Amino acid sequence: MTYKTLLATTALVALSAGGAHAQVIGFSQIGSESGWRAAETTLTRMQAEERGYDLRFSDAQQRQENQIAAIRSFIAQDVDAILLAPVVATGWDAVLQEAAEAEIPVILLDRMVDSSDDLYLTAVGSDLVHEGYVAGEWLVDTVAGEDCRVVELQGTTGSSPAIDRKNGFEQAIADHANVEIVRSQTGDFTRSGGKSVMEGFLQAEGGGADICAVYAHNDDMAVGAIQAIKEAGLNPGTDILVVSIDAVPDIFLAMAAGEANATVELTPNMAGPAFDALEAYWADGTMPPKFIQTESALYTQDDDPQGEYDRRKDLGY
Ligand code: AHR
Secondary structure (H helix, E strand, O other), X not given: OOHHHHHHHHHHHHHHHOOOOOOEEEEEEOOOOXXXXXXXXXXXXXXXXXXXXXXXXXXXXXXXXXXXXXXXXXXXXXXXXXXXXXXXXXXXXXXHHHHHHOOOOEEEEOOOOOOOHHHOOEEEEOOHHHXXXXXXHHHHHHHOOOOEXXXXXXXXXXXXXXXXXXXXXXXXHOOOOOEEEXXXXXXXXXXXXXXXXXXXXXXXXXXXXXXXXXXXXXXXXXXXXHHHHHHOOOOEOOOEXXXXXXXXXXXXXXXXXXXXXXXXXXXXXXXXXXXXXHHHHHHHOOOOOOEEEOOOOEEEOOOOHXXXXXXXXXXXX
């Protein structure tokens, strides 16, 4: 039996239940490594509450084995759907197959897996390669032909945003020999990781005078790197350009202070489109597209960073 056939039964069961009970949603979240992640969790809880769902939340503390155990527990509880933000891209086939066999639709949030897309209902996320490309393109345009030695702070090793944001950035600089990545290491998407890896880069690069830019796969690592640059006696934003991804409030504060230069937005509201897709599916079996893409806008110091901070500061980041 195909995933589609299996899940068609689920849709009909949900339909015939006629709202007799609150839909139960299991949410396997990665953890709380970044401000962006905290906002995604808050917005998912809010969306679930607004729609009258019973959300069962599991924090995996960055460990895939905890996520697999949580999904098995959700299956045992016979939930109506599962949201999964997968910490890494590989190793999901068996547990996704188990969910499909239990006729429980799974929706991926913000990160991708390398399993067959038959094993999940849909995925909500941004074009992660494009995000990296936009960051790289911004740097190429900004340095306008000048030599630029870049240090890169990668996200969690093996995660789809770390893989794709690296690829996208490399594509953008590929035809520009003046822009070169000279060091690249994971900071695990955390502020403390970004700071300590940047300290190592600065030390290895003779104090940092020859570093032109830091490209961080998320804003939290950029904020950590900014701290390290300041402690090394340099000026982030001018001596060393700072470009990153997420558009969290703290990066706009840094931009308003002239200490960060550009960020590419990733919306934390992944649950809204996910729940809309689930509701259509429950209503009449409508199959959503396999990928529901969110927007990725670039913000620079010219885009009213203080106003952007004010608009976002109470959104759960
Ligand atoms: O998967 C999205 C990434 O994960 C965000 O860019 C980052 O902040 C988070 O930890």
